[in-house]
Amino acid sequence: xxxxxxxxxxxxxxxxxxxxxxxxxxxxxxxxxxxxxxxxxxxxxxxxxxxxxxxxxxxxxxxxxxxxxxxxxxxxxxxxxxxxxxxxxxxxxxxxxxxxxxxxxxxxxxxxxxxxxxxxxxxxxxxxxxxxxxxxxxxxxxxxxxxxxxxxxxxxxxxxxxxxxxxxxxxxxxxxxxxxxxxxxxxxxxxxxxxxxxxxxxxxxxxxxxxxxxxxxxxxxxxxxxxxxxxxx
Amino acid sequence: xxxxxxxxxxxxxxxxxxxxxxxxxxxxxxxxxxxxxxxxxxxxxxxxxxxxxxxxxxxxxxxxxxx
Numbered sequence: 001x002x003x004x005x006x007x008x009x010x011x012x013x014x015x016x017x018x019x020x021x022x023x024x025x026x027x028x029x030x031x032x033x034x035x036x037x038x039x040x041x042x043x044x045x046x047x048x049x050x051x052x053x054x055x056x057x058x059x060x061x062x063x064x065x066x067x068x069x070x071x072x073x074x075x076x077x078x079x080x081x082x083x084x085x086x087x088x089x090x091x092x093x094x095x096x097x098x099x100x101x102x103x104x105x106x107x108x109x110x111x112x113x114x115x116x117x118x119x120x121x122x123x124x125x126x127x128x129x130x131x132x133x134x135x136x137x138x139x140x141x142x143x144x145x146x147x148x149x150x151x152x153x154x155x156x157x158x159x160x161x162x163x164x165x166x167x168x169x170x171x172x173x174x175x176x177x178x179x180x181x182x183x184x185x186x187x188x189x190x191x192x193x194x195x196x197x198x199x200x201x202x203x204x205x206x207x208x209x210x211x212x213x214x215x216x217x218x219x220x221x222x223x224x225x226x227x228x229x230x231x232x233x
Numbered sequence: 234x235x236x237x238x239x240x241x242x243x244x245x246x247x248x249x250x251x252x253x254x255x256x257x258x259x260x261x262x263x264x265x266x267x268x269x270x271x272x273x274x275x276x277x278x279x280x281x282x283x284x285x286x287x288x289x290x291x292x293x294x295x296x297x298x299x300x
Contacts, residue, residue, distance in 0.1 A: 231274035233264045 018217055019133050025210050026129035032203050033122030039197075040115040044108055051104045065157050103178065107171025114160040115197065121152025125207065129214075138225070146215070153204070160197070235300045238271040255260055258283040 063085040079089040124145045131142035159166075234280055236296075244254065255265040267273050281292050288295075 228274050231267075233260055233268050233273050233276055233280055 014217075015135075018214065019135060021210070022129045022214060025207070025214075026133055028127050029122050029129060029207060030126040033119050033126060036115065036122065036197075036200070037119045040112050042118065044105075044112060047108045048101070048105055051108075052101060087220070101173045103174035106174045107167040107169075109167075110170040111163045111167025114156045114163050117152045117155040117159065118197075118200070121149045121156065122207075124148040124152065125211070127171075132214060132218075138222060146211075149211075153208070166184035204217075234298060236271075236300050238268060238295065239297055240284070240295050241269045242293055243290055244269075247281045247288055249288060254284065254287055257287045 049055070050057045077089050079087040082088050128142055128145035131139060133144065136142050171201060244251070251262055251269075255283065257261045258265070260268075264273075268276065274300060276296075281295070282298050284295065
């Protein structure tokens, strides 16, 4: 009729391995986030440049296996109202005016939103792994960051395919509102907001795989705690 | 040094049935039996308080240190 002390089940080597691996993952996620943020910023800058000047941007750095490519071009259709009620449209490769720059930039920002979500997710993953590396396995902050990372990943997954269309729509609506507010006729259609993040999946797959493994290890720890807790009457 | 549960002895002294005590405390008879045998990881203050109130005893009467 004695109460045994809690057995020491946690192996030190396993704990050290988990913490060390989490530290490595924190560095990897942080670096990936910084690179992705830089790429998005460069994409916005090149888009703004090509839209303002009409010049195409085609920049590739690196070899075939590992390269960074930036391509931006202006694809603008300007429509003017005709006396018979119709509209005459023509494609233009001229740079846009400053009054058109705001809608164009807004459209670019909307199109880049999934990328921003992914950068935010990678930042949260970095902080989550930092928490795990410091031994805060079941802390509320660590779990909350893990949840934010997962949600950001989901937003990227579902929003990225439609981001180009949403960006174009946002640019058109903003442009139209500005034209209506200033009492001008006609409209312009900007058609180049698609963004592709080639190679992002190659980065995300190992991150998610490692995250899942670490979650499994932490769940084992959590189930042991829950088991012990269930034996408190 | 270990903690020894003397709940069974105190219950026998007071002629209290497990069923009645379990009902008063709000735990199952199975859990009360585990507690009597010392096969639990811990006891909540709330549980201890109810047990002591029913048996009219002190926590020290139920839990002893065996050196």
